[in-house]
Amino acid sequence: MPIEMPKGLPFSVDTWTPASKRKRHHFLTHAHKDHAQGISAHASFPIYSTLFTTTLIRRYYPKVDESIFIGIEIGQSLVVEDPDGDFTVTTFDANHCPGGVMFLFEGNFGNILHTGDCRLTPECLQNLPEKYIGKKGKEPRCPLDYIFLDCTFGQFRSKMPSRHAAIQQVINCIWKHPNARTVYLTCDLLGQEEILSQVSQTFSGKVYVDKIKNSECLKALELTVPEILSQDPSSRFQLFDGFHRLYERAEEKISEARSNFQHEPLIIRPSAQWYACNEGVSDTEMRKKLRFDQAVRDLYGVWHVCYTIHSSRDELEWALELLAPKWVVSTTPSCKAMELDYVKKRCQRAFDDSLWKLLDFGTVASLDPCEAGKSNSCSNLMERIPNRCAEEAESEPVVISTHQRKRLSMSPPSKRPMLTLFGRARLGLEYSILQHELNEIVSVGSYSLERASTEAEERSSQKDKVIKVKLQKSVESNRMADDELGCISSIGIEGTDRMKFEERLESERISDSAHSKFTYASKEFDMQKRVAISSIGFSRSYDENLRRFYRSVNVPIPQPLPSLVKLMDANKKMKKKM
Incomplete structure (x- = not known):
């Protein structure tokens, strides 16, 4: 399935959902069913596609109104008017199926190539503007800021026949x-x-x-x-x-x-x-x-x-070396672009300003290696347009409208979900955008999480509530005892008084061991329930190699994920007590 485009862009490509419907412009690369799923329910004006794609979609989905389509043929460029600044879109043959195209977007958001489904052969790439294509050992004059890439066979290392x-x-x-x-x-x-x-x-x-x-x-x-x-x-x-x-x-x-x-x-x-x-x-x-x-x-x-209308891994690597994009995003989950050699060598670096803006987060004021260790807080986030080609920047100064500044301004850290290494960042751009846009209650079977928690509270007995109250008091008393013990140590009290105090503290902790075991079992149940509800929010549900790989990327993050830190601390304390 295609992915949702990041929140900082005014258009969607090949997605037809309530989230993509909020975009002002919509683009359809080709007429395969997996790229048109949901178009009957969520289609809205305007949809840009080729005449063949429009005709075939109308045959598949007769209820879709023909008037919402705007024709754009292979090799044609259109200027799309938008409140945040006009942008240009150009189509190129995707070498995939009849009517299938790639879209090149050029605007204030940077230069973006969305391949849709494609097979990137030399004949396919030579149609792109020369300024975006490099030569052997030499990068292009104007590297693409982003390429949304079809990585269907990104793991397939064998060379496929033409x-x-x-x-x-x-x-x-x-x-x-x-x-x-x-x-x-x-x-x-x-x-x-x-x-x-x-x-x-x-x-x-x-x-x-x-x-x-x-x-x-x-x-x-x-x-x-x-x-x-x-x-x-x-x-x-x-x-x-x-x-x-x-x-x-x-x-x-x-x-x-x-x-x-x-x-x-x-x-x-x-x-x-x-x-x-x-x-x-x-x-x-x-x-x-x-x-x-x-x-x-x-x-x-x-x-x-072996007949394929998708690129092999060798073809993807070759195309990326020629195009030399700054960032690569896989349009085929799950993060298949991360397995490409080009991405490992060239794209695994700190988030630059353009990526933060694309995600509709403010951009980091400075991510220089010398300054990265000084501060990673969200207070240093600012807003800036991605760098464009020097030759274009001189002739076409970038102007940001008031509406655009207001829309892209970052809310306070307490109100905006953090993009962290252990959170949404590990899943790729599509998940980082969808998760903080949707405010729906996660369903478990036929019951929602909210309803399940309410029923659990109703079923809990008064005895359990009393135990929880006692447990909280015992935890507070243990903390106070720890503080007292620290104070005793700091002022140098020794001998019998200290031994008596430690014995009293130990007896109090032993008396509460039953409550501690109850709490530990309760937390284990909550952890299992959360994993069953959604594996996205729990890093242990992922393969160890994947988590180790992402930890090695060394991506600077505004803050650690609070829930993960608390969970790790709680686990350590429980293990010590047991």
């Missing part, structure tokens, strides 16, 4: 099985119609698409390649659903052909998903997945070809 080479592998696989009476192609995703077109052209046969089973895919194919479609169910080439019970249906097709003493049908799946998923895979299967130069058959009889 789309043209993968299509040729599909054709070669069909040539090698001339006796297959039926060829099932799992090409029901927008962006794979080129495979169907090449197969139809090579073998002079049309492709049958079931109107009932593949209605949405048929709508897209009627717009892209209507000439290859057939209504004859006996056609040799047929579209096959590549997601729902694929392997079960494949085995059924093969078993049916064997029982009728016919040649097995050929089932081809052009996708990188099979190659990228290695969980529970045998060594034999793993060795098969290392072959990217030809189609590979799996245990179920399905032939796989």
Whole structure:
């Protein structure tokens, strides 16, 4: 799922929620369902998209009003008027699917490239403005401030074949099985119609698409390649659903052909998903997945070809080296951009002014390494526009409107949720924005947290309340005793008086041990309940390697997370007492 754009930006991209609806401008990169989810309920004027994307979305969601769309085609630039300052948006081919684009935003907020879903090949990047593209060993004249990047295969280290080479592998696989009476192609995703077109052209046969089973895919194919479609169910080439019970249906097709003493049908799946998923895979299967130069058959009889409309890890690293952005944000959770070598080397540094402003926090007055240790408090936060190119800054001075200063001004630290290393920062920008914008009560099953706590209080007995009161008194008395003991030590009282005092203190603590154990069990229950409600607020629910990695980033934070500090102190005290 796409992520919400940071609060400091006036636009949303590919998100249709109550939060994104509050944005003044909306952009849609392409017509895949996961990028248009919620558009029927939360669409609002204006939505910028290509004509093809608009047409297909209108077919998928007839209730969406066509008048809220504003057309913007590949290579076109528009100036968008906004109360906080006009900005320019330019579209570029995303090399993903028909109508799919990347958006380049240029304004007071900086220079931002949002790739949507993309495959960043050299042909794709050469269309970007020259000032944003560097050369080998040399950074671009105007580095991007931010790039919101499709990192779907950011963990996949193998080199994927080009789309043209993968299509040729599909054709070669069909040539090698001339006796297959039926060829099932799992090409029901927008962006794979080129495979169907090449197969139809090579073998002079049309492709049958079931109107009932593949209605949405048929709508897209009627717009892209209507000439290859057939209504004859006996056609040799047929579209096959590549997601729902694929392997079960494949085995059924093969078993049916064997029982009728016919040649097995050929089932081809052009996708990188099979190659990228290695969980529970045998060594034999793993060795098969290392072959990217030809189609590979799996245990179920399905032939796989590594065809992808997303960038491989190598392509992402190469693109980032050329673009050299200041910050990289993954549009595919969970923080996959953090695993890229470029991000580890270039982007793991202290938050600069532009990032604080993008998050709609005030920016740190000085994050110089020499001065970072002096103060990390929120009182030093200020507001400043990100640095732009020197050549542009001279000709176009940045002017901040009064409305913009008011909207971006930071509220007092006590009223604004802190962005901390152990809190929202570890989850990426999408979570840091969503969590402090939403004020909804977290639900646990069919009961809200508020209702659950109320019922718990009603069920608690009067005896438990009395124990809690006694426990508070005992804790206070222990603290007073500790203070007294400190005072006795400081003034030098020794001998019998001191021994008697320590014995009395120890007896009082022992008498309250039952209450301490009750409190410890109660806190353990509360901790388990909070983890069940939400793992976002509890760092122990994350893998140890992930937490160690984030601690090593050395990000300066305004304040430590109070709840975590108190929790650690409470745990230490309880362990000592037990």
